[in-house]
Amino acid sequence: MHKFSGILSVLLTVACILPGHATAEAADSPHVAIELNAVDAVEGSCRLSFLIQNGHDADITQAVYEAVLFDTDGRVALLTLFDFGTLPAGRPRVRQFVVPGQDCAGLGRLLINGAETCAGAGVPVDACTTGLRLRSRTKLEVQG
Incomplete structure (x- = not known):
């Protein structure tokens, strides 16, 4: 024994x-990290605030992600593109998107469906998706 x-x-x-x-x-x-940092009701719409960080050695000059918002019952509420713009290497950026006519309380989940565009000199083709790190500081679950 x-x-x-x-x-x-x-x-x-x-x-x-x-x-x-x-x-x-x-x-x-190397990776990209996206954090859903805040969800706020704004004049009958929902504003989503993201903290995003490019963990690559080169700047990403354009990062556009396909996102799916689900309601609290799990049904697709909206399929959209979030253009995070330029993401300098190693520096955090905050981006906000307003979803018109959407009640924040009616949202249950956010799915990052993939990268529509990911470009930059010296940036690998899959830089925006390989090793993607997702996090939420809100009641909305974020998946990828």
């Missing part, structure tokens, strides 16, 4: 080390 507990101890140690190592490696990999 003593031999088994020693092997189990080694396996648990390896299991604990490997995920941490992979996470640290992933944190350093």
Whole structure:
């Protein structure tokens, strides 16, 4: 029994080390991070505020994402494009989009369906989608 507990101890140690190592490696990999930072009702419309960061070594000169907004019942409320514009390398940017006629309280989820456009000198073709990191500081779930 003593031999088994020693092997189990080694396996648990390896299991604990490997995920941490992979996470640290992933944190350093080039990526784009999009955070839904705020959702505010504005004159019968809904304003979505995003914090976006380009984690690549080169500037992204144009980043346009296809987004799908779902209502609280899970039905598609709107399919649209969000043009985040120029994203300088390593610098955060805030972008806001107003969805006319949409009640913020009626929204349940936001899906980033993919990148419609991702351009920049020295930027890989898949720079806006590979390693995409999504987060929400609101009640709206963000998926990709």
